[in-house]
Amino acid sequence: MIDTVFEGFRYHKPLPNFYKNENPQDPKREISEELLEDLLNLALKYDFTGISYSRLSDDLKREFDTDIDNVIIFKFLMGEDILKMPPSTEKGKLMDEEFQEYGFHVYEFADFLRQNGFQADIIHPLDDNLSLRAIALQSNDCAITRSNMCLFKDGLNNSFFMIHTSIDNLPVKEENDMLWVSDFCSTCWVCIDRCPENAFDENENFIRKACTAHREGCSECILKCPFYKRGYDKVKKRYKRMKARK
Ligand code: SF4
Numbered sequence: 001m002i003d004t005v006f007e008g009f010r011y012h013k014p015l016p017n018f019y020k021n022e023n024p025q026d027p028k029r030e031i032s033e034e035l036l037e038d039l040l041n042l043a044l045k046y047d048f049t050g051i052s053y054s055r056l057s058d059d060l061k062r063e064f065d066t067d068i069d070n071v072i073i074f075k076f077l078m079g080e081d082i083l084k085m086p087p088s089t090e091k092g093k094l095m096d097e098e099f100q101e102y103g104f105h106v107y108e109f110a111d112f113l114r115q116n117g118f119q120a121d122i123i124h125p126l127d128d129n130l131s132l133r134a135i136a137l138q139s140n141d142c143a144i145t146r147s148n149m150c151l152f153k154d155g156l157n158n159s160f161f162m163i164h165t166s167i168d169n170l171p172v173k174e175e176n177d178m179l180w181v182s183d184f185c186s187t188c189w190v191c192i193d194r195c196p197e198n199a200f201d202e203n204e205n206f207i208r209k210a211c212t213a214h215r216e217g218c219s220e221c222i223l224k225c226p227f228y229k230r231g232y233d234k235v236k237k238r239y240k241r242m243k244a245r246k
Protein backbone atom coordinates (compact mmCIF):
# COMPACT_ATOMS: atom_id res chain seq x y z
CA MET A 1 0.00 0.00 0.00
CA ILE A 2 1.16 3.53 -0.59
CA ASP A 3 2.32 5.80 2.17
CA THR A 4 -0.64 7.63 3.69
CA VAL A 5 1.21 10.93 3.29
CA PHE A 6 1.01 10.55 -0.49
CA GLU A 7 -2.17 12.43 -1.35
CA GLY A 8 -2.03 11.35 -4.93
CA PHE A 9 -2.49 12.89 -8.33
CA ARG A 10 -5.49 15.17 -8.65
CA TYR A 11 -6.86 17.26 -11.48
CA HIS A 12 -5.82 20.92 -11.24
CA LYS A 13 -3.51 20.24 -8.30
CA PRO A 14 0.27 20.42 -8.61
CA LEU A 15 2.21 17.21 -8.98
CA PRO A 16 3.07 15.89 -5.51
CA ASN A 17 6.80 16.02 -4.78
CA PHE A 18 7.84 12.55 -3.70
CA TYR A 19 11.28 12.54 -5.23
CA LYS A 20 14.13 11.51 -2.98
CA ASN A 21 16.81 12.95 -5.28
CA GLU A 22 17.26 16.26 -7.08
CA ASN A 23 17.85 16.44 -10.78
CA PRO A 24 21.59 16.59 -11.60
CA GLN A 25 23.07 20.01 -12.43
CA ASP A 26 24.51 18.86 -15.73
CA PRO A 27 22.31 15.95 -16.84
CA LYS A 28 23.66 13.18 -19.04
CA ARG A 29 22.10 12.59 -22.43
CA GLU A 30 23.11 9.05 -23.32
CA ILE A 31 22.02 5.92 -21.52
CA SER A 32 23.41 2.40 -21.92
CA GLU A 33 21.30 -0.61 -22.87
CA GLU A 34 22.20 -2.17 -19.52
CA LEU A 35 20.84 0.76 -17.55
CA LEU A 36 17.63 0.78 -19.58
CA GLU A 37 17.33 -2.93 -18.83
CA ASP A 38 17.76 -2.16 -15.11
CA LEU A 39 15.03 0.46 -15.36
CA LEU A 40 12.73 -2.06 -17.05
CA ASN A 41 13.43 -4.63 -14.35
CA LEU A 42 12.64 -2.06 -11.68
CA ALA A 43 9.30 -1.39 -13.38
CA LEU A 44 8.54 -5.11 -13.75
CA LYS A 45 9.23 -5.55 -10.04
CA TYR A 46 6.17 -3.39 -9.33
CA ASP A 47 3.95 -5.23 -11.85
CA PHE A 48 4.29 -2.75 -14.68
CA THR A 49 4.00 -4.63 -17.98
CA GLY A 50 6.71 -2.77 -19.84
CA ILE A 51 8.21 0.46 -21.09
CA SER A 52 7.78 2.39 -24.33
CA TYR A 53 9.65 5.47 -25.50
CA SER A 54 8.51 8.63 -27.24
CA ARG A 55 10.28 11.53 -28.87
CA LEU A 56 8.03 14.54 -29.36
CA SER A 57 7.82 16.02 -32.82
CA ASP A 58 8.27 19.76 -33.32
CA ASP A 59 4.60 20.02 -34.33
CA LEU A 60 3.44 18.42 -31.11
CA LYS A 61 5.73 20.60 -29.04
CA ARG A 62 4.34 23.69 -30.76
CA GLU A 63 0.75 22.51 -30.36
CA PHE A 64 1.11 22.01 -26.62
CA ASP A 65 3.66 24.75 -26.08
CA THR A 66 6.11 22.44 -24.40
CA ASP A 67 9.84 21.89 -24.66
CA ILE A 68 9.68 18.24 -23.61
CA ASP A 69 11.70 16.07 -25.98
CA ASN A 70 12.17 12.56 -24.62
CA VAL A 71 9.58 10.56 -22.74
CA ILE A 72 9.63 7.15 -21.07
CA ILE A 73 6.22 5.48 -20.76
CA PHE A 74 5.62 3.03 -17.92
CA LYS A 75 2.67 0.76 -18.73
CA PHE A 76 0.49 -1.26 -16.43
CA LEU A 77 -2.70 -3.26 -16.79
CA MET A 78 -5.75 -2.14 -14.88
CA GLY A 79 -6.82 -4.99 -12.60
CA GLU A 80 -9.43 -7.25 -14.15
CA ASP A 81 -11.33 -7.77 -10.86
CA ILE A 82 -11.97 -4.07 -10.62
CA LEU A 83 -12.60 -3.66 -14.33
CA LYS A 84 -15.33 -6.29 -14.26
CA MET A 85 -17.25 -4.61 -11.44
CA PRO A 86 -20.38 -2.74 -12.51
CA PRO A 87 -19.99 1.05 -12.54
CA SER A 88 -20.33 2.52 -9.06
CA THR A 89 -18.74 5.04 -6.72
CA GLU A 90 -16.92 2.17 -5.04
CA LYS A 91 -15.49 1.00 -8.35
CA GLY A 92 -14.37 4.54 -9.19
CA LYS A 93 -12.61 4.70 -5.81
CA LEU A 94 -10.85 1.37 -6.33
CA MET A 95 -9.74 2.40 -9.81
CA ASP A 96 -8.35 5.63 -8.41
CA GLU A 97 -6.50 3.81 -5.62
CA GLU A 98 -4.95 1.41 -8.11
CA PHE A 99 -3.89 4.31 -10.32
CA GLN A 100 -2.33 6.17 -7.39
CA GLU A 101 -0.42 3.09 -6.21
CA TYR A 102 1.18 2.54 -9.61
CA GLY A 103 1.89 6.26 -9.84
CA PHE A 104 3.67 6.29 -6.52
CA HIS A 105 6.29 3.84 -7.84
CA VAL A 106 7.05 6.13 -10.77
CA TYR A 107 8.87 8.45 -8.35
CA GLU A 108 11.30 5.61 -7.69
CA PHE A 109 11.87 5.24 -11.44
CA ALA A 110 12.59 8.97 -11.74
CA ASP A 111 14.92 8.78 -8.73
CA PHE A 112 16.75 5.85 -10.33
CA LEU A 113 17.38 7.98 -13.42
CA ARG A 114 18.40 11.04 -11.38
CA GLN A 115 20.85 8.95 -9.34
CA ASN A 116 22.39 7.80 -12.57
CA GLY A 117 22.93 11.36 -13.77
CA PHE A 118 19.85 12.00 -15.94
CA GLN A 119 17.16 14.66 -15.63
CA ALA A 120 13.89 12.87 -14.94
CA ASP A 121 10.51 14.44 -14.13
CA ILE A 122 7.09 12.84 -13.96
CA ILE A 123 4.55 14.32 -16.35
CA HIS A 124 1.39 15.10 -14.41
CA PRO A 125 -0.89 12.21 -15.40
CA LEU A 126 -3.99 14.42 -15.17
CA ASP A 127 -2.59 17.47 -16.94
CA ASP A 128 -5.36 18.97 -19.08
CA ASN A 129 -2.89 21.09 -21.03
CA LEU A 130 -0.90 18.23 -22.46
CA SER A 131 -2.27 15.23 -24.34
CA LEU A 132 -0.60 12.15 -22.90
CA ARG A 133 -2.35 10.19 -25.61
CA ALA A 134 -0.65 12.27 -28.31
CA ILE A 135 2.70 11.71 -26.61
CA ALA A 136 1.97 7.97 -26.37
CA LEU A 137 1.21 7.88 -30.11
CA GLN A 138 4.64 9.31 -30.80
CA SER A 139 6.12 6.13 -29.36
CA ASN A 140 4.92 4.35 -32.52
CA ASP A 141 4.03 1.60 -30.08
CA CYS A 142 0.28 2.06 -29.69
CA ALA A 143 -2.92 2.91 -31.52
CA ILE A 144 -6.08 4.77 -30.54
CA THR A 145 -9.19 2.62 -30.81
CA ARG A 146 -12.63 3.81 -31.81
CA SER A 147 -13.53 3.77 -28.12
CA ASN A 148 -10.71 6.25 -27.53
CA MET A 149 -8.51 3.79 -25.68
CA CYS A 150 -4.77 3.90 -26.08
CA LEU A 151 -4.07 0.33 -27.17
CA PHE A 152 -0.60 -1.07 -26.55
CA LYS A 153 0.06 -4.68 -27.49
CA ASP A 154 0.09 -5.74 -23.83
CA GLY A 155 -3.65 -5.25 -23.57
CA LEU A 156 -6.53 -2.87 -24.08
CA ASN A 157 -6.78 -2.36 -20.32
CA ASN A 158 -3.40 -0.68 -20.38
CA SER A 159 -2.80 2.52 -18.52
CA PHE A 160 0.45 4.42 -18.09
CA PHE A 161 2.59 7.05 -16.44
CA MET A 162 5.26 9.12 -18.15
CA ILE A 163 8.62 10.60 -17.25
CA HIS A 164 10.31 13.22 -19.40
CA THR A 165 14.05 13.06 -19.42
CA SER A 166 17.30 14.42 -20.79
CA ILE A 167 18.08 11.05 -22.40
CA ASP A 168 18.41 11.61 -26.16
CA ASN A 169 19.18 8.06 -27.23
CA LEU A 170 15.98 6.31 -26.14
CA PRO A 171 15.17 3.42 -28.49
CA VAL A 172 12.03 5.00 -29.96
CA LYS A 173 10.38 2.79 -32.58
CA GLU A 174 10.83 4.16 -36.09
CA GLU A 175 7.52 2.91 -37.45
CA ASN A 176 4.13 2.12 -36.06
CA ASP A 177 2.99 -1.39 -37.04
CA MET A 178 -0.39 -0.90 -35.33
CA LEU A 179 -1.94 1.51 -37.82
CA TRP A 180 -4.21 -1.27 -39.08
CA VAL A 181 -6.18 -0.98 -35.82
CA SER A 182 -8.26 1.96 -37.04
CA ASP A 183 -9.18 0.02 -40.18
CA PHE A 184 -10.25 -2.94 -38.06
CA CYS A 185 -12.28 -0.64 -35.80
CA SER A 186 -14.09 0.68 -38.87
CA THR A 187 -15.47 -2.84 -39.41
CA CYS A 188 -16.50 -3.38 -35.78
CA TRP A 189 -19.22 -1.53 -33.94
CA VAL A 190 -19.16 -3.47 -30.69
CA CYS A 191 -18.21 -0.54 -28.46
CA ILE A 192 -20.83 1.70 -30.10
CA ASP A 193 -23.52 -0.96 -29.80
CA ARG A 194 -22.71 -1.82 -26.20
CA CYS A 195 -22.13 1.67 -24.80
CA PRO A 196 -24.83 2.31 -22.18
CA GLU A 197 -24.35 6.08 -22.43
CA ASN A 198 -24.48 6.49 -26.21
CA ALA A 199 -21.09 8.14 -26.05
CA PHE A 200 -20.66 8.13 -29.84
CA ASP A 201 -22.12 10.64 -32.27
CA GLU A 202 -23.88 9.96 -35.58
CA ASN A 203 -20.50 9.80 -37.30
CA GLU A 204 -19.40 7.13 -34.82
CA ASN A 205 -16.97 9.49 -33.13
CA PHE A 206 -16.38 9.18 -29.41
CA ILE A 207 -18.00 11.89 -27.24
CA ARG A 208 -15.73 12.37 -24.24
CA LYS A 209 -18.29 14.31 -22.17
CA ALA A 210 -20.88 11.54 -22.43
CA CYS A 211 -18.49 8.80 -21.34
CA THR A 212 -18.70 7.83 -17.67
CA ALA A 213 -15.42 5.88 -17.52
CA HIS A 214 -13.74 8.40 -15.24
CA ARG A 215 -16.78 9.47 -13.25
CA GLU A 216 -18.31 6.10 -12.46
CA GLY A 217 -15.81 3.58 -13.76
CA CYS A 218 -17.71 2.32 -16.81
CA SER A 219 -15.57 -0.30 -18.57
CA GLU A 220 -18.20 -1.80 -20.84
CA CYS A 221 -16.45 -0.97 -24.10
CA ILE A 222 -13.17 -2.43 -22.81
CA LEU A 223 -14.77 -5.65 -21.62
CA LYS A 224 -16.63 -6.22 -24.88
CA CYS A 225 -13.85 -5.20 -27.26
CA PRO A 226 -12.17 -8.00 -29.25
CA PHE A 227 -8.78 -6.55 -28.31
CA TYR A 228 -9.59 -7.21 -24.67
CA LYS A 229 -11.44 -10.50 -25.13
CA ARG A 230 -9.05 -12.13 -27.61
CA GLY A 231 -5.87 -10.12 -27.30
CA TYR A 232 -3.92 -8.13 -29.86
CA ASP A 233 -2.29 -11.01 -31.77
CA LYS A 234 -5.50 -12.94 -32.35
CA VAL A 235 -7.35 -9.85 -33.56
CA LYS A 236 -4.49 -9.11 -35.92
CA LYS A 237 -4.70 -12.64 -37.36
CA ARG A 238 -8.44 -12.21 -37.81
CA TYR A 239 -7.87 -8.88 -39.54
CA LYS A 240 -5.35 -10.45 -41.90
CA ARG A 241 -7.83 -13.22 -42.77
CA MET A 242 -10.51 -10.60 -43.39
CA LYS A 243 -8.20 -8.72 -45.72
CA ALA A 244 -7.15 -11.89 -47.55
CA ARG A 245 -10.82 -12.69 -48.30
CA LYS A 246 -11.40 -9.30 -49.94
S1 SF4 B 1 -15.05 -2.69 -29.85
FE1 SF4 B 1 -14.46 -2.85 -31.98
S2 SF4 B 1 -14.64 -0.76 -32.80
FE2 SF4 B 1 -14.63 -0.62 -30.57
S3 SF4 B 1 -12.51 -0.26 -30.06
FE3 SF4 B 1 -12.84 -2.46 -29.92
S4 SF4 B 1 -12.26 -3.22 -31.97
FE4 SF4 B 1 -12.51 -1.02 -32.15
Ligand code: SF4
Binds near residue numbers: 197219
Ligand atom coordinates in the same frame (compact mmCIF):
# COMPACT_ATOMS: atom_id res chain seq x y z
S1 SF4 C 1 -16.45 3.58 -21.01
FE1 SF4 C 1 -18.65 3.14 -20.96
S2 SF4 C 1 -19.63 5.12 -21.31
FE2 SF4 C 1 -17.49 5.32 -21.96
S3 SF4 C 1 -17.52 4.84 -24.15
FE3 SF4 C 1 -17.03 2.95 -23.06
S4 SF4 C 1 -19.00 1.95 -22.82
FE4 SF4 C 1 -19.44 4.08 -23.30
